[in-house]
Amino acid sequence: MIKDLEKSSDGDIVDVSVCIVGAGAAGISLARRLAENGITFCLAEAGGLTFETASQDLYAGDSTGHPIDPREGRYRVFGGSTTQWGGRCAELDAHDFERRPWVAHSGWPIRKADLVPYYEAAKQALNFRQPWVADAALIGKRPPLKAFADGSGDVSLFIWRVASPDRRKTIRRHFKLGYHRNFDLAKAYRDDLSCNPSSFLYLHANFALFAGDPSAGRIRRAHFRSLNGHGLTITARHFVLAASGIENARILLNMEAAFLARINRYDTVGRYFMQHPRGSILRLAATAKQAALLQKTLNNFLRPPRYDIRYEYGFSLSEKAQSSHGLLNASAALQYSAGADSPWAAGRRLRDSLRRGALLSPSNQRDARMLLAGARSILGNVLRKYVTGFELRLANPQIDVVIDLEQEPDRDSRIALADERDATGLRRVTIDWKIGPAERRTARYLAEALARTFAAAGLTEATMPDWLSANRPLTDRDLAGNYHFIGATRMAASPEHGVVDRDCRVFGSANLHVVGASVFPTGGHANPTLTIVALALRLADHLSAAVSAEARPSAGAAVPPDHAAEPVETIAG
Structure with a gap:
């Protein structure tokens, strides 16, 4: 059932097993899995079905570190960033989950093996209809790139995958011309959510506050308000923040003082904020023939609708190079732009x-x-x-090698609260995003390794920008954010080092969970959406098991103690 809080009567009350805050990739995936498992939920989305300026303004905030605009790359709308994303998907590497002695604060409390089955389910949720073909089989089809293909050097070929934008193939879609947007979870799964009679999707439901028992760390109710003043109360056994990498931290920091003191004993909420810094690390000077070859084999492909999957070929820094030289993870792709004489x-x-x-x-x-x-x-x-629907082929283009960098977690890189409040009454964010020396050192090493390999292959000449070796502070012209907001509610083995445990439950809370890239302890170099969806599906199974266990009361307890004093209502107002 879909309801619009702006059009509902004031004072709606919903009672479900799970309350989910945010309907982006994480929230929609979590809700669909709960529905499959027979668990009731209410999915509260702050935006509507389309972009709205007034709603988007609630994301405004300040930046005090490396430049970042908190309104950019975030979409307060049903579907979140999947309404605008590029569709790039890749798994994190196995060593991204491990403790790396040369990377401070690295290591997840789970291993990649814990996510493997959920990665496969996440691929299906993101519209990959067939199992992924092994990288080695795909690379073998690209003979001009043998210099990178054997994987024995510091740099290897890396492949990103992009799924078809259409959930169902039709003859009409097959013959539709030109480029089309990537897979949009909102359009794909809106009907699924609206047809669920026992659960709810609310639009224009801006989070206002949690209420419950701070001494026990148990939330009883979540309150929401629309911008025109209508209220919604959701009572539930479990609550999940799935509101994006910045907003998850912002909501926690805005909690009532007694709750915040309990979940933030070690001042970890909002800290270790990261992105994947992106910038040009090489400018390639290629002949017309070389440029044609590079565009044929190393390209950012558009997605014709009749293809189930498209591949983008680039490069990644090998695990051996990272461990041998104390580097972070990183990848790079070639970008082509028309020259001034084109x-x-x-x-x-x-x-x-x-x-x-x-x-x-x-x-x-x-x-x-x-x-x-x-x-x-x-x-x-x-x-x-x-x-x-294919990418352009440019004669004599400007060719840049653009890096996506993992960041070393830095406790002082953080999201905090400003004094100013938004239209709903929540304090806005102020972000101090920091980029450290390890990121610049990793970028320089990858640039040098790529330049050597290109030269050995006889493909082209390369020049590096000055920021790679300069001692001056970095600017956003050197490295900029790419809207992958990571780490501000990080997963850890103990509350001293993070905000949530291995099951995404907030430390100090009995029934509050967080899901999204904000729980990543480290970010690797891969685009985060596939891992976000995998973690959401894993959390859904964990919550489903918990709800099922709670439905089997022990002898003498007719009502689960969490709801013993709560009214049982399906919907009112």
Whole structure:
């Protein structure tokens, strides 16, 4: 059942087994698995079905460290970031979960083996219809890249996967032309959630507060408000924050003082905040032939709808190189952009000039001649993008090697609360995001290793930007965030080192859980969505088992003690 709190009568009350805050990749995946397991839930989403400026403004905040705008890369809407994401999927490496002596605060309280079955289920949830083909089999089909393919060096080929945007294949979809957005969990699973008669999805339900028994660390109720003032109360046995990497920490920090003191005894909430810093580490100078070869074999592919899966080939730093040289995990991909002397750039300049009213200037004449000379190339690329849906092939492009870096967890990189409050009454965030020396050292090593391998393969020449070896502070032109918000409610073996335990339960709480990239102790280099979904499915099974156990009262206890004093209501108001 889907309800819109802005359109509901004030004072709705829902009683379910599990209350979920946030309907992004984690919340939707958790809800679907609970439904499969026969567990009732209420999924409370702060946004609506489409982007709304007033709702998005609740994400505004301050940045005091490396630049970050808390409103960017986060979408307060049903589906969250999956309404806008690039679709890239990859598993974390096995050693990402291990304690690495050279990486401070590394190590998860679970191993990759604990997630393997959930990774397979997560792939299906993200619309990968068939099992993934082994990397080695795919790499064997790319003979021009033998210099990287054997995996024995410091750098190996790495493959990201992107699923079809459509949940069901149809003849109409097969013949639909051009590029289409990636798989959107909101569109794919909205009907599934709306058809569940025993559970609820509320839109425009902004979290307001938890209420219960702070001395026992037990939450009884969660309260929500719409921006037009309507209220919703959810009573439940278990509560889950699935509100994104920044918002999970923000909600915990905004909790009532007695609750916060219990769950934040060691001042860990909001700390160890990370992203995957991204920036160019090499500029490649390639001949036309080399550029054509690179674009054919190392590309950021668009996704035609008739393909179940597309592959993006790039590079990753080997586990051996990381351990031997004390480095973080990292990957890189090639990005191609039209050079200043390309017909694409000439066309853009001519368009902008004509809009300003300049018609017969010498520069316009030069650009017009360049545009006409490249008409064949432009037509071919128009057909590639808008008919076949494949990536452009550019003549003499600018080629950058762009890195995605793991970060070393830093306790002083953190999310805190500002004094200003948003329209719902919650204090806004202030973020002090820090990038340390290990990140710059890792980026430099990967750049040097790639440059050597390219040179040995006779492919191209490479130059490195100055920030890799300079002592000056980094700017956002060197490394910027890529909207993978990681670590601020990290998983740990004890409350001294984290916020949640191996089952994502908040330390000091009996029935509050957190799921999302904010629980990652370290982030590896892989895009986090696949792991977020895997952790959500694992948590769903854990909660399902707990709810089932609670439904079997011990002798003499007719009602589970958690709800002994609670009203039992399905919906009111």
